[in-house]
Amino acid sequence: MILYDVIVVGSGPSGSMAAYYLAKNGLKVAVLEKENLPRYKTCGGGLVWRGRKMLPFDIESVVKKEFNEVDLFFYGQDIHLKSKRDFPVISMVMRDDFDHFLVNEAKNSGAEIFTEQKVISVDCKNDYAEIQTDKSIFNSKYVIAADGVYSTVAKISGWTKDTRKLIPALEYEIEVGEEEWQRLSKTVRFDIDFISQGYAWSFPKKNHLSLGLFSSKRDKLDLKLHLKSYVNYLEIKQIKSEQLHGFQIPISSRTDGFMKNRVLLTGDAAGLPDPITAEGISNALLSGQIAAESIIEGQLDKENIHKIYTQKLNDNIVQEFKSAEYLANLFYNQVKIRNILIKKYGEKFCEAMTDIFSGEKRYPKNIAKTLRKKLIGI
Ligand SMILES: Cc1cc2nc3c(=O)[nH]c(=O)nc-3n(C[C@H](O)[C@H](O)[C@H](O)COP(=O)(O)OP(=O)(O)OC[C@H]3O[C@@H](n4cnc5c(N)ncnc54)[C@H](O)[C@@H]3O)c2cc1C
Incomplete structure (x- = not known):
């Protein structure tokens, strides 16, 4: 029996980054992808600078266009905001060749890639997991579910109720x-x-x-x-x-954990797109990287990995979602108040959001309190 250290299910950005870092660090890793590659992926393909700059290699060859400036219009209002930087705030990719490029980087680092292998079951045993596809059986110590929004692996690995929105x-x-x-x-x-x-x-x-x-x-x-x-x-x-x-x-993350037994969730399977913009590529890349780091730092020990992954995801992504969800609610559901605020503080808001998507700033903690204090002084 061939026993992999990690099987990654899905070759989107989260899966490829996980496989890349695991293989680079000498672990035996395989990616199982249900499609033939390159495959089409429904996506606007707008990669924000925060995501692009976290990549450890140059992706220029798969960038279709770069924009240093972003235009924000508010329909029905006479509001037009612009934000400009001296780097590409947003790079345009087509997901078939961008994702293919990433998975090839994982392959060049030593990961094995198996296409047209649709995972249908995961059976966690005492010290390894058995992963069955529509064609064969694979075994690994850990499984990374990077299989996107409809994640089969999450469904069959204990996330029975979907707590994402x-x-x-x-x-x-x-x-x-x-x-x-x-x-x-x-x-x-x-x-x-x-x-x-x-x-x-x-x-x-x-x-x-x-x-x-x-x-x-x-x-x-x-x-x-x-x-x-x-x-x-x-x-x-x-x-x-x-x-x-x-x-x-x-547009909201799972509330019932990101690791169960030998399975770690990343990217859309974990529910990590930004709650305001629904931009999901950068957190997919980051969560793949964090999953790999957790397995490496945890030295393949289940409890260690669980502790490290939960902590790292929380510190780097999930903790900020409280503020981002609060802002998203204000932004989309309290339109009258938002318009008043945007008319007054639009430029500042646009600059702050650009900083967040450029990875220069993070969503502030306790945003509700900060806004209340600024607006009504309490
Ligand atoms: C209409 C739309 C527009 C978007 N626009 C943007 C945008 O402009 N910018 C942005 O940052 N984000 C955007 N997003 C979000 C972004 O596409 C996702 O957040 C991102 O693709 C998540 O990456 P992932 O690696 O988690 O999963 P995915 O990219 O979905 O990859 C999952 C992979 O798993 C494979 N797979 C699935 N099931 C199995 C199985 N059972 N066995 C084996 N393989 C399997 C799939 O074939 C796929 O290759 C958009 C999303 C949508 C729907």
Whole structure:
């Protein structure tokens, strides 16, 4: 029987980073991916600087466009905010080649990659786990569930109740006419409130636009209809080619732990996208790295790993989510108050958010208290 130190399920950003760091540190690691690679992934492909700068290698070859400036519009309000840095605040990637690039880095570091292996069961024994795919059986001391928002591994490994909040999102990749391309390809724009409790975006790639939207509203909204209105709103008249994809994004993390038995959750499986923007690539990368570090520092001891992983995830990601969720609630659900605040402090807010997405600042602790003190002095 071949016994791996770690089996990583899924070759998205969290899985590849976990495999990369584990293999780099001499552990025997394999990645099991259900698709053939490269595979399409529904995503705006906007990689913020915070994520890009944490990568230990250069990804220039898979960056389609870079933007040092971001435009924020508030639909129905005469508010337009801009933020600029001297580095790419947001880099545009296509997830098929970006993810393929990352998994190849893991492979070059020594990880074994098995494609078209869909994991269907995980059986944790006393001192190892048996992972069954639709084609074969693998064994490892630990399993990293990096299998995305619908995580099969989480479902079958003890996370029976889903404590994350999932929201639907649409992504629309279109090639537009020359006039529209000249007008829309030079800026990254976010249109807050274009859809209730959410936003729409326009991300220019090399030769096409990636438009999309999401809403955290619980009532069912017709996302396709809203997307159609967005296309009209941007005055896009000529569409040369189009592809529409829908998927879910978890915008709150699990509350029932990130490690059970021999299984660690990362990325979307753990529910780590940012609660305000739903940007998930950077925390996927970071959680993959943290999972690997925890296994290495924990010296393959289950209790140690559990303690280290919980602590590190909390310190580096989850702790801030309380503030981010508070802000998200104010931002999307208390629109009148938010508009008053944005009119007064919009520039500051935009700069602060840019700093957070650039990894220069973190969400402040106790944001509710800080805001209350600033606004009403108590
Ligand atoms: C419409 C939309 C737009 C988005 N736009 C952005 C954006 O612009 N910027 C941003 O930062 N984030 C964005 N996100 C979020 C981002 O896509 C995710 O947060 C990110 O992909 C999470 O990475 P991951 O590694 O956890 O999982 P994923 O990238 O989902 O990777 C999971 C992998 O696991 C594989 N897999 C699944 N099940 C199994 C199985 N049973 N066996 C084997 N393999 C399996 C899948 O095939 C996949 O390759 C967007 C999401 C959506 C839905």
